[in-house]
Amino acid sequence: MSIYVDYAATTPIDESILQEMLNNADKFGNPSSIHRIGKEAKAFYEQSRQRVAKHLNARADEIVFTGSATEANNFVIRGISGFYEKPHIITTNVEHASVKETFDDIKENVDITYLNVNETGLIDVDELKAALRPETKLVSIIMVNNETGTIQPVEAIANVLNETDALFHIDAVQAFKQLPIDVKALSCDFLTLSGHKLNAPKGIGVLYVKNNTHIKRMITGGSQERERRAGTENTLYAYAMSLAVEKAAENRERNTEQLNLLKDSFIKSLEDDKVPFEINGDISNQTGHILNLYFPWSESEYLLTALDMKGVYASGGSACNAGTVVPSHVITAMYDKDRSKHSLRFSFSEQLSPSDIKTVSSALSKIYNNLNENGFI
Amino acid sequence: MSNNDTTVVVGMSGGVDSSVTAKLLLEQGYNVIGIFMKNWDDTDEFGVCTATEDYEDVRLVAEEIGIPYYSVNFEKEYYDRVFQYFLDEYKKGRTPNPDVMCNKEIKFKAFLDHAMKLGADYVATGHYARVEHDGENVRMLRGVDNNKDQTYFLNQLSKEQLSKVMFPLGHLEKKEVRELAHQYDLATKDKKDSTGICFIGERDFKQFLSNYLPANPGRMINLETGEDKGRHDGLMYYTIGQRQGLGIGGDGGPYFVAGKNLETNELYVVQGDGSNALTSTRLLASEVNFINPVEDTFEATAKFRYRQKDVPVTVRVMGDDQIEVTYDSANAVTPGQAVVLYDGDTVIGGATIDSVYRNDERLEYLA
Numbered sequence: 001m002s003i004y005v006d007y008a009a010t011t012p013i014d015e016s017i018l019q020e021m022l023n024n025a026d027k028f029g030n031p032s033s034i035h036r037i038g039k040e041a042k043a044f045y046e047q048s049r050q051r052v053a054k055h056l057n058a059r060a061d062e063i064v065f066t067g068s069a070t071e072a073n074n075f076v077i078r079g080i081s082g083f084y085e086k087p088h089i090i091t092t093n094v095e096h097a098s099v100k101e102t103f104d105d106i107k108e109n110v111d112i113t114y115l116n117v118n119e120t121g122l123i124d125v126d127e128l129k130a131a132l133r134p135e136t137k138l139v140s141i142i143m144v145n146n147e148t149g150t151i152q153p154v155e156a157i158a159n160v161l162n163e164t165d166a167l168f169h170i171d172a173v174q175a176f177k178q179l180p181i182d183v184k185a186l187s188c189d190f191l192t193l194s195g196h197k198l199n200a201p202k203g204i205g206v207l208y209v210k211n212n213t214h215i216k217r218m219i220t221g222g223s224q225e226r227e228r229r230a231g232t233e234n235t236l237y238a239y240a241m242s243l244a245v246e247k248a249a250e251n252r253e254r255n256t257e258q259l260n261l262l263k264d265s266f267i268k269s270l271e272d273d274k275v276p277f278e279i280n281g282d283i284s285n286q287t288g289h290i291l292n293l294y295f296p297w298s299e300s301e302y303l304l305t306a307l308d309m310k311g312v313y314a315s316g317g318s319a320c321n322a323g324t325v326v327p328s329h330v331i332t333a334m335y336d337k338d339r340s341k342h343s344l345r346f347s348f349s350e351q352l353s354p355s356d357i358k359t360v361s362s363a364l365s366k367i368y369n370n371l372n373e374n375g376f377i
Numbered sequence: 378m379s380n381n382d383t384t385v386v387v388g389m390s391g392g393v394d395s396s397v398t399a400k401l402l403l404e405q406g407y408n409v410i411g412i413f414m415k416n417w418d419d420t421d422e423f424g425v426c427t428a429t430e431d432y433e434d435v436r437l438v439a440e441e442i443g444i445p446y447y448s449v450n451f452e453k454e455y456y457d458r459v460f461q462y463f464l465d466e467y468k469k470g471r472t473p474n475p476d477v478m479c480n481k482e483i484k485f486k487a488f489l490d491h492a493m494k495l496g497a498d499y500v501a502t503g504h505y506a507r508v509e510h511d512g513e514n515v516r517m518l519r520g521v522d523n524n525k526d527q528t529y530f531l532n533q534l535s536k537e538q539l540s541k542v543m544f545p546l547g548h549l550e551k552k553e554v555r556e557l558a559h560q561y562d563l564a565t566k567d568k569k570d571s572t573g574i575c576f577i578g579e580r581d582f583k584q585f586l587s588n589y590l591p592a593n594p595g596r597m598i599n600l601e602t603g604e605d606k607g608r609h610d611g612l613m614y615y616t617i618g619q620r621q622g623l624g625i626g627g628d629g630g631p632y633f634v635a636g637k638n639l640e641t642n643e644l645y646v647v648q649g650d651g652s653n654a655l656t657s658t659r660l661l662a663s664e665v666n667f668i669n670p671v672e673d674t675f676e677a678t679a680k681f682r683y684r685q686k687d688v689p690v691t692v693r694v695m696g697d698d699q700i701e702v703t704y705d706s707a708n709a710v711t712p713g714q715a716v717v718l719y720d721g722d723t724v725i726g727g728a729t730i731d732s733v734y735r736n737d738e739r740l741e742y743l744a
Contacts, residue, residue, distance in 0.1 A: 305447045306495055309410075321429040322415045323436075323448030376494050 002311040003356050008146055008174060008290050008347030009315055014199035017243045021201075021236050031233050032222060045235045051242035052206055055249040056191065057182040064207045064225045065238045069173045069194035070098035071218075072207035073140075075229070076169045076190045077102045079215035080138045081110045087137035090115065092123050094150075094330045095142050096171060097318065120282035121150035121334050129160050136166040144175035147330040147345055148281040149290030151179070158187045167213065173197055177248045178256055178287040189213050193245070195237065200244035204237035255350040259288030262348045266291060266357045273365035280331055280343055290347045292331065297368065297377045300344050301325040310363045316344040378498070380406035385499045385543060386492035387411050388484060389438070389446065391431030393558050394503030394546060396438040396565045401545045401557070402501060403442055410497070411439045411446040414488055416455035416479070417576040437564035451487050458482040460576065464589055467613040470637045471713030474530070475576075477727075481533040489541060499543045506531055506724075507547030508539050515539045517668055517724040522550040529683045532717040532727025533666045583614050595642035597625065600635050600654055609644040612637045618655055618709025633709075636740065657710050657735050659703045661695075662728035669725075677718040677725055681710045692718060700728050 029041030046060065053060040066072045077099065081087055091103060092115045103112055113131045115123045128139070139161060143154050154170055161168050169190040172181055176193055183191055188210070195204035209215060209228065221230025248255075270277055270293075280292040295303060300316035301324065307314055317328040317340065327340035346360065371377045387399040389411040403409045413435045415428050432448060439446035459478045466473030484502060492500045505520030506528045515536050520526040534542070546554055558566035577585050586592075592611030599606055606625050609615065614622075619634040623646060626632065635654040636645035647654040660681075673694050678687035679702060693701045702716055710716075710733045718725040733740045 301450060302491065302494060305412075305449070308447070309445070309495060320415075322432040323413060323446075324415045324450035370496070371494060374493075376490070 001359065002313070003352075003359050004313045005346045005348060005352070005360055006313050006315050007349040008149075008197070008345065010196050010202065011199045011349060013201055013240075014244065014247065017200060017240050017247070020243055021240050024239060025236060027235060031235065032224065041233075041235055045233050045238055048235075048238040048242035052193075052245050055181075055245045056208055057184050058208050059211060061226065062183075062208055062211055064209055064228050065234065065241070066205040066207055066229060067203060067231075067234070069171070069192050069197075069205040072192040072205045073098040073169075073171060074102050075207055075218045076192070076215070077138075077140065078106065078218055080167065081106055082216040083214060084137050086111055088113070088133050088135050089138045089140065090128065090131050090136060090166070091140045092117065092142065092152075093333045094121065094145055094147075095140070096146050096173070099140055099142070099171060100329070117150075117333055119334050120285060121145060121148050121280075121330070122282070122285060123152060125153055125156045125160060128157060132160070132164055132166065134165075136164065138167050138169060140169040140171070142171040142174075144172070144178060144287050145290075145330060146174045147290070147328050148292045148334070149174070149286035149288075149347075150281050151175075151285055151287060154186055154188075162187060174287070174290070176245070177252065178259070178289060180252065183208055183210070193241075195241040195244055198241075198244035198248045200240040201237055204234060204241045206241060206245075251350070256288055258350045259348055261288075262352055262354070262357050263288045263291050265354055266346065266348075266361055269358055269361035270364065273361055273368075275361070275365050275368045280339075281334065288348070290345060292343055292345045294331075294335075294339050294343045296342060298371065299341050300327075301341075303344055303364075303367065306367045307363055310366070312360050312363045314344050314346050314360075317341075381408060383498045384408045384410065384496060385501050386495065386497040388488055388500065388502045389413050389435045390503070390571075391434035391438075391565065391568075392503065392571060393563070393565045393568050394505075394554060394570075396434075396503075396563045397554050397557050397561070398501055398503040398545050399438065399444060400442050400561050400563065402543070403444060409444045410495070411435060411444050412488070412492065413446065413448045414483070415448060415450045416452060416459075416483060418452055419576065434565050434568065441564060442561070449488070449491055451483055454487045455479070455483055455576075466713050467586065467590060469713075470612050470639045472616040472711050473713050474715055476530045477533055477715050480531055485534055485538045485542065489538060493541070497541075499541055501543040501545055503546050504531060504544050505546055505549075505551070506544045507722075508542055508544050510540060515668070518547070518722045519719070519724070520544075520547045524684075525551045528719075528724045529680055529715065529717050529727075532715050532724065533664070534668070535666065536668050539668065583610070586613060587611075593642055595644065597623070597644045597646055600645040600647050606632070606646055612639065612642060612644060615644055617711040653735070654740075655709045656706055657708075657733045657740055658706060659701065659734040659736070660710055660716065660730050661732045661734075662700050662702065662716050662730045663698050664729040665694075665698050665700050665726065666728065667726035671725060675725075677720055679704070679719070680717045681707055681730065682714055687719060690718070 027041050027044045029037035031042035031045045049063045050060045053063050088111045090113045094117050115127055117123055141152055144151055167189040170188045171192045173194040191208040193206040196202040217228050219230045224230055278294040280294055304316055317325045320326050331340035331343045385402050385407045389395045399409055399411050413432050435446055459475050462478050463473045463475045489500050504527045505522055505525040507518040509516045517539055519528050594608055594610055597606040597609045615634045620631050623632050630649040632646045632648050635647040675692050677690055677692055679690040688704050688707050690702045690704045712730050714730050715727050716730050717727040
């Protein structure tokens with residue numbers, strides 16, 4: 001038995017996308033070449049860009065393909081902070097590592113305000129309003145949290161920012177498959193997507209950059225991506241990314257409905273099995289694909305090992321280089337470090353069946369009962 | 378229970394000994410799981426932690442031999458139960474033995490519990506020692522490699538702990554272990570053995586300790602002549618019998634550390650091999666552990682420090698967690714270190730040395 005419930009970490013490549021990649025693998029040309037082979041590749045690549053743009057309600061020239069969402073986030077943060085002298089920036093203390101660590105890396109050159117979250121995992125928009133200054137250049141917020149599935153009030157944030165000069169960056173990596181994304185409606189200036197969270201391969205990301213937005217480029221070289229990101233275009237992966245975006249958008253409504261059912265059935269099943277747990281965050285404000293649970297009776301490091309031995313693959317916090325679990329800064333920010341050390345993230349895909357979910361909860365129940373019977377609790 | 382439904386969790390350090398341990402158990406048909414223990418946050422000034430490299434070796438070996446591998450973090454337990462003890466002992470002017478405490482509290486307690494919670498029947502490590510299970514009876518014996526025998530560090534293990542432990546290398550010589558590693562072509566076959574205390578590693582000991590305990594320099598006094606021999610850097614930096622690093626010499630041979638006076642912050646030294654200032658005939662020890670029940674008084678042999686030759690002793694159980702050990706003569710027996718008792722190859726148990734006497738005179742080791 002083997003049940004993967006770590007879809008927020010990564011997803012398998014969609015079979016039809018893989019087949020489409022193979023079918024188009026002969027389009028090997030360099031889009032910068034001016035001969036016909038190059039032009040074919042260019043056309044193929046620009047169609048992919050067009051496809052991504054359409055599903056974000058953006059213009060094609062506002063789409064930049066990157067090597068990853070991490071690169072895209074780095075591009076925004078370093079690009080904006082490199083453009084101004086010690087700019088004021090607002091972000092949250094529950095961002096993904098690609099945002100958190102990047103701000104940390106450049107903290108000498110920027111003036112950062114971190115918005116705190118409460119136990120729901122949500123920021124307070126009034127706090128954001130209060131933190132804004134005339135010289136605030138960037139507000140960077142994760143739309144759906146990768147640890148908890150918490151949905152931040154991005155529309156309300158956008159409304160506040162509309163009256164200012166601050167640029168708005170949305171990390172929508174976990175959001176795109178779950179929520180409608182329209183860059184006009186969100187009135188954002190930057191938006192990040194990742195391919196491998198959408199059943200495309202690893203190694204491709206997208207950054208939406210609103211028309212006429214000035215940003216310092218990070219990777220220098222050729223004039224690709226309108227001189228915003230040098231390097232020969234990854235035509236095949238961009239194609240896969242565009243198909244993944246299309247598929248995610250088209251199936252979104254049906255998938256989210258199913259994911260909500262799976263999440264509810266998991267909770268119900270744990271309750272039926274009398275496994276003690278608490279939900280981290282406010283479930284009424286979360287996506288269906290992530291459920292973060294606090295198990296007061298065990299450290300997450302032990303639980304992850306015990307689940308792995310039963311063929312159930314979940315996650316909790318992040319892994320250090322020596323393989324041990326570093327407690328999630330998100331759960332620590334919402335509650336405290338101890339709760340974080342006792343919390344696990346389960347993340348689902350529409351490919352899971354109710355019986356898969358039952359298997360996961362019964363594995364947890366077996367682990368709990370075994371510890372209980374042997375006096376370890 | 379046959380081997381293939383017996384689950385053994387191997388404590389894998391990324392070294393050659395635990396690598397061979399895992400492979401040998403696998404060859405014997407056991408269901409083997411490797412677990413790496415991270416006990417110390419040892420990120421250096423370049424952001425590299427040796428634990429990363431050791432864990433990488435665990436990964437390589439586990440993939441090579443085909444076993445699942447995991448990691449567990451005991452940094453907090455290690456800090457609270459081993460490192461704190463280590464500092465406290467130094468504060469008292471004693472010479473602690475963190476490896477003994479690590480085995481007692483971490484490897485064969487926290488780690489053993491972790492393994493049992495995961496459904497293990499046994500825990501195995503690459504220690505050079507033997508353990509024999511015969512129904513209810515459990516015995517620990519010296520490793521056959523006399524030079525590598527590690528029972529000194531395992532003296533605090535209880536019968537209950539030992540009943541869940543395997544030491545597959547105990548019947549092998551270190552040389553044979555290396556040969557096996559080569560025969561199996563393990564990634565760690567040529568890896569250098571680690572030396573020193575894990576949390577200090579290759580760093581300068583004095584400097585390390587000064588990060589945690591304030592050094593309080595004082596005077597060095599010749600115990601026999603009363604002569605002032607200059608300045609010492611802080612009593613915690615010296616151990617009984619120490620010869621190097623005193624910075625004094627002259628006619629009459631080298632100087633040794635012979636004692637410490639915590640009240641006056643004086644370090645006592647003596648000169649020459651002939652001095653009997655370091656010679657004792659009796660000690661009192663506490664933290665007593667007997668693996669199996671003993672008589673009130675019994676004959677045994679003892680080690681007062683690692684790799685020392687056994688000394689014949691008489692042991693008297695004093696009750697209230699104390700034993701008295703008497704012997705003809707031994708040199709530089711040091712408070713804080715372990716006294717480990719043997720009956721032939723069998724480990725009877727051990728205790729922590731508190732005070733040392735020459736006949737009825739308490740030696741000036743600590744005042």
